[in-house]
Amino acid sequence: xxxxxxxxxxxxxxxxxGSEGTFHASQMIEYGTNVVGGVTPGKxxxxxxxxxxxxxxEEAVANTNANVSVIFVPPAFAAxxxxxxxxxxxxxxxxxxxxxxxxDMVKVKHYLTGKEARLVGPNCPGVITPGEAKVGIMPGFIxxxxxxxxxxxxxxxxxxxxxxLTKLGLGQSTCIGIxxxxxxxxxxxxxxxxxxxxPDTDGIIMIGEIGGSxxxxxxxxxxxYGSKPVVGFIAGQTAPKGRRxxxxxxxxxxxxxxxxxxxxxxxxxxxxxxxxxxxIGATMKAALE
Amino acid sequence: MNIHEYQGKELLKSFxxxxxxxxxxxxxxxxxxxxxxxxQKTGTGWWVVKAQIHAGGRGKGGGVKLAxxxxxxxxxxxxxxxxxxxxxxxxxxxxxxxxVLVAQxxxxxxxxxxxxxxxSVLLNRQTGRNIIMYSTEGGMDIEEVAEKTPHxxxxxxxxxxxxxxxxxxxxxxxxxxxxxxxxxxxxxxxxALYRAYESTDASLFEIxxxxxxxxxxxxxxxAKVNLDDNALFRHADYAVLRDLNExxxxxxxxxxxxxxxxxxxGNVGCMVNGAGLAMATMDIIKLSGGDPANFLxxxxxxxxxxxxxxxxxxxxxxxxxxxxxxxxxGIVRCDRVAQGVVEAYKKIGEVSxxxxxxxxxxxxxxxxxxxxxxxxxxxxxxxLKEASELVQRLVS
Numbered sequence: 053x054x055x056x057x058x059x060x061x062x063x064x065x066x067x068x069x070g071s072e073g074t075f076h077a078s079q080m081i082e083y084g085t086n087v088v089g090g091v092t093p094g095k096x097x098x099x100x101x102x103x104x105x106x107x108x109x110e111e112a113v114a115n116t117n118a119n120v121s122v123i124f125v126p127p128a129f130a131a132x133x134x135x136x137x138x139x140x141x142x143x144x145x146x147x148x149x150x151x152x153x154x155x156d157m158v159k160v161k162h163y164l165t166g167k168e169a170r171l172v173g174p175n176c177p178g179v180i181t182p183g184e185a186k187v188g189i190m191p192g193f194i195x196x197x198x199x200x201x202x203x204x205x206x207x208x209x210x211x212x213x214x215x216x217l218t219k220l221g222l223g224q225s226t227c228i229g230i231x232x233x234x235x236x237x238x239x240x241x242x243x244x245x246x247x248x249x250x251p252d253t254d255g256i257i258m259i260g261e262i263g264g265s266x267x268x269x270x271x272x273x274x275x276x277y278g279s280k281p282v283v284g285f286i287a288g289q290t291a292p293k294g295r296r297x298x299x300x301x302x303x304x305x306x307x308x309x310x311x312x313x314x315x316x317x318x319x320x321x322x323x324x325x326x327x328x329x330x331x332i333g334a335t336m337k338a339a340l341e
Numbered sequence: 342m343n344i345h346e347y348q349g350k351e352l353l354k355s356f357x358x359x360x361x362x363x364x365x366x367x368x369x370x371x372x373x374x375x376x377x378x379x380x381q382k383t384g385t386g387w388w389v390v391k392a393q394i395h396a397g398g399r400g401k402g403g404g405v406k407l408a409x410x411x412x413x414x415x416x417x418x419x420x421x422x423x424x425x426x427x428x429x430x431x432x433x434x435x436x437x438x439x440x441v442l443v444a445q446x447x448x449x450x451x452x453x454x455x456x457x458x459x460x461s462v463l464l465n466r467q468t469g470r471n472i473i474m475y476s477t478e479g480g481m482d483i484e485e486v487a488e489k490t491p492h493x494x495x496x497x498x499x500x501x502x503x504x505x506x507x508x509x510x511x512x513x514x515x516x517x518x519x520x521x522x523x524x525x526x527x528x529x530x531x532x533a534l535y536r537a538y539e540s541t542d543a544s545l546f547e548i549x550x551x552x553x554x555x556x557x558x559x560x561x562x563x564a565k566v567n568l569d570d571n572a573l574f575r576h577a578d579y580a581v582l583r584d585l586n587e588x589x590x591x592x593x594x595x596x597x598x599x600x601x602x603x604x605x606x607g608n609v610g611c612m613v614n615g616a617g618l619a620m621a622t623m624d625i626i627k628l629s630g631g632d633p634a635n636f637l638x639x640x641x642x643x644x645x646x647x648x649x650x651x652x653x654x655x656x657x658x659x660x661x662x663x664x665x666x667x668x669x670x671g672i673v674r675c676d677r678v679a680q681g682v683v684e685a686y687k688k689i690g691e692v693s694x695x696x697x698x699x700x701x702x703x704x705x706x707x708x709x710x711x712x713x714x715x716x717x718x719x720x721x722x723x724x725l726k727e728a729s730e731l732v733q734r735l736v737s
Binding site: 158191193262263288289300 | 670
């Protein structure tokens with residue numbers, strides 16, 4: 053099993069012919085992902101990377117049965133691209149784009165309510181099920197097929213954790229980059245739930261950041277329903293209040309936003325909380341034994 | 342982007358939000374002229390001189406004063422302009438005041454009692470919707486109100502499909518205990534405020550206090566306005582609102598190089614690719630016995646130019662005793678990054694403090710080799726553990 057994406061996923065790339073889209077689509081294809089085509093308005097009917105280009109997502113879905121979309125569209129147009137994918141019936145919409153205005157995401161979140169589509173991101177590295185499908189910008193080679201699920205708001209910090217796991221012989225079922233923005237489609241808890249219900253996942257790494265309450269919400273859910281060990285880390289223990297630390301969503305407003313407060317709740321809910329990101333892999337290994 | 346009170350008020354006014362009128366001044370002479378003009382426009386005989394810096398708590402710090410004559414306007418503004426204003430939000434070093442807002446006195450006596458409310462508009466991250474948060478307890482620190490009397494803070498969430506509805510604006514006015522003319526004024530105020538929030542792509546409005554005057558008008562007496570950086574591309578006219586004087590010079594310099602930098606007051610600088618890993622690296626520095634001197638995310642392309650710009654910015658801080666460069670090479674190859682570090686290092690010339698370069702990911706060994714063979718005073722590491730041990734050794 054695995055979650056969100058696998059070898060049967062048919063992936064359409066929105067923003068296909070742009071430089072980001074071109075580069076990462078090639079990398080995804082090289083990894084073995086089943087990319088079935090792309091969308092760039094105005095370039096429909098042409099070929100790119102030996103694949104068909106469509107003017108609309110609707111057309112792409114009608115011709116290819118695509119069920120996963122990955123979005124590399126620039127920030128000003130990305131919200132529209134997400135809603136277009138949802139309207140076309142794409143089930144899983146993975147948005148890499150960083151810098152989408154929050155007001156646009158308020159609209160997107162509202163638009164998606166009651167629709168079947170699941171949004172992952174924006175401002176995320178994407179989702180990978182090692183050995184089956186890489187839908188995003190993460191380096192494929194650090195991953196290894198296995199039974200640890202990873203959920204994270206960050207990009208390179210996720211690679212760091214995955215690299216530690218792989219080097220300890222712990223492969224991954226699916227790694228989900230949920231994104232660093234204030235409004236994202238799939239929350240920490242929803243991603244954890246998916247992995248908790250996945251029979252091929254034996255343990256979960258949950259990497260959070262300062263700002264918001266997603267990690268404490270997830271921790272409370274884990275306390276109630278969790279059946280697998282969860283190793284947790286919150287980046288930003290030394291971050292000052294009121295300053296945005298790179299990610300639009302990484303800002304301490306109130307007391308509950310701090311790393312210390314989140315880690316305390318996570319500990320109380322039975323998660324294996326690490327203070328140093330250098331210990332993520334080893335702690336998971338110990339937790340499984 | 343943060344903007345000044347006077348800019349925020351102008352912005353609000355342009356959307357029909359009624360405000361305490363004021364005129365900006367950079368010298369005591371301008372302040373007196375402003376006071377005269379306000380007297381003509383509004384009839385006010387007293388004035389409030391308000392320091393314009395990007396920080397709250399200005400009143401308590403002595404940056405907001407009532408002047409009862411033009412002489413007092415002159416005297417107070419000459420005292421406030423050029424002062425180093427220390428508030429609970431500026432840190433002990435305070436902020437230099439360059440401008441004052443000379444504002445009309447709105448606490449004049451009249452037929453009904455004066456009241457101060459609190460109102461803010463912000464995003465509820467849990468629901469992904471905007472909320473209007475308001476309280477009968479205005480004019481004081483809202484965090485204190487939240488702690489002591491949380492039942493006096495109310496929230497109204499806005500459905501993105503409909504926008505703020507009329508009944509919600511009415512509800513807010515009633516809950517604040519208003520009736521008659523002040524009730525009608527509040528409904529108008531709230532409606533205009535929310536329209537301004539949406540139209541400007543704001544990320545925070547905080548109006549504290551919202552004043553009910555003794556003749557039942559509703560005014561924004563202060564305005565904290567934050568605009569969504571990600572939406573500034575839609576508002577080219579807001580670029581002039583940015584005040585570089587309010588920014589840390591190193592942060593301004595960094596933003597010119599597209600680097601994401603936040604200055605802190607520790608002794609170990611760091612340069613990292615990715616925001617999450619950058620925060621995690623700061624945490625490692627702390628756990629290793631140091632204190633992070635900054636947050637610096639160089640983004641995806643860690644090349645010679647970005648590394649050089651980043652190193653220069655970190656080195657401009659004299660408190661920095663060591664630097665940790667932490668790059669996880671995914672798409673970008675570690676040997677290329679190492680080459681970039683060596684080039685930047687040589688170009689800068691004299692680097693008197695130790696630099697630790699931790700490269701992990703694609704071709705990490707090759708990167709380490711380049712660093713080790715460069716002959717520079719640079720320590721190399723591959724795992725985070727090694728890097729943290731090096732930090733520990735160098736700061737102790």
